[in-house]
Amino acid sequence: MAYYDHSFLWSFVPKSERGGMVIIMDLIPSFQVDHTKIVPGIYESRVDTVEKDFVTTFDIRMKTPNVEPVIHPNAMHTIEHIVATFLRNDEEWKDRIVYWGPMGCLTGCYLIVKGRPKPNELTPLLIRAFRFCAEYEGEVPGATPINCGNYLLHDLNMAKYEAKRYLEILENSPCYTYPIANRIETEKGQVFFDS
Ligand SMILES: [Zn+2]
Numbered sequence: 001m002a003y004y005d006h007s008f009l010w011s012f013v014p015k016s017e018r019g020g021m022v023i024i025m026d027l028i029p030s031f032q033v034d035h036t037k038i039v040p041g042i043y044e045s046r047v048d049t050v051e052k053d054f055v056t057t058f059d060i061r062m063k064t065p066n067v068e069p070v071i072h073p074n075a076m077h078t079i080e081h082i083v084a085t086f087l088r089n090d091e092e093w094k095d096r097i098v099y100w101g102p103m104g105c106l107t108g109c110y111l112i113v114k115g116r117p118k119p120n121e122l123t124p125l126l127i128r129a130f131r132f133c134a135e136y137e138g139e140v141p142g143a144t145p146i147n148c149g150n151y152l153l154h155d156l157n158m159a160k161y162e163a164k165r166y167l168e169i170l171e172n173s174p175c176y177t178y179p180i181a182n183r184i185e186t187e188k189g190q191v192f193f194d195s
Contacts, residue, residue, distance in 0.1 A: 033194075034181035035065045040166065041175030042119040042126065045110070054116040055098060059178075060126065062166045063107040070106035071162050077102070077150070078140050078159035079109070079133060085141045086129040087111075093125050119176040127170045133163035 033043075038061060045057040063070055071079070084100045087093065099112040111122070136156065143151045184192045 032181045032183035032192075034179040037179035038065050039175050040064060040108075040169045042122055042170075043176065043178045044119055047116055053114060056113055056116050058111045058113070058119060058122060059103070059108055060111050061108040062162065062169075065105065065107050071102075072155060072158055073106065074153050074155035075158035075162050076106055076109075078143075078154045078156050079163060081140050081142050081148070081154075082133045082136050082159065082163075083109070083129045086132045087125070090125060090128065123170060123174065127167065130163045130167040130170060134160050134167050136160060136163075 040061050040063060043059040043061060045059045048055045080102050087097045087100050096114040098114060100109060102109050140154050140156055142148050143154050145151050
């Protein structure tokens with residue numbers, strides 16, 4: 001079983017056909033997290049390259065896994081809609097947002113951005129986004145049969161409650177460093193990934 005730490009492997013591969021030395025970024029796709037030691041925070045999950053550009057996936061962890069109640073699917077769905085709407089309209093970050101969506105375990109969300117910002121660089125953006133959600137009034141954006149695959153699966157009040165709780169974490173020095181564990185393999189030798 002392979003053990004990966006959170007450092008990145010860089011290999012220098014000569015490409016003689018181009019007449020020079022080209023850096024090939026051989027990034028470890030992600031590391032295994034010890035979910036028994038996670039606390040809410042903002043975590044870099046993995047870094048990928050697309051062509052020559054970085055794309056970074058962050059875990060926006062809102063709950064302590066397997067300890068506190070998870071976010072109800074209805075509230076999570078509403079958080080997905082409202083926070084996505086905010087992120088894709090934020091003047092500073094909108095051009096770097098690739099994806100925002102819920103984790104299947106319902107303890108948080110994934111945020112994928114262009115580039116390789118550090119987790120703490122996202123804190124001001126997420127504070128703005130979750131304050132927007134916590135204070136949201138009116139119709140949930142996109143919660144109609146035309147725009148959504150399950151438009152009745154929403155709960156604005158609970159979304160606001162959960163957003164307020166996570167906002168308090170964001171405003172009080174959230175955790176940025178994941179506890180590491182050995183990555184597991186399936187019986188058929190496939191390496192497990194949780195995202
Ligand atoms: Zn929807």
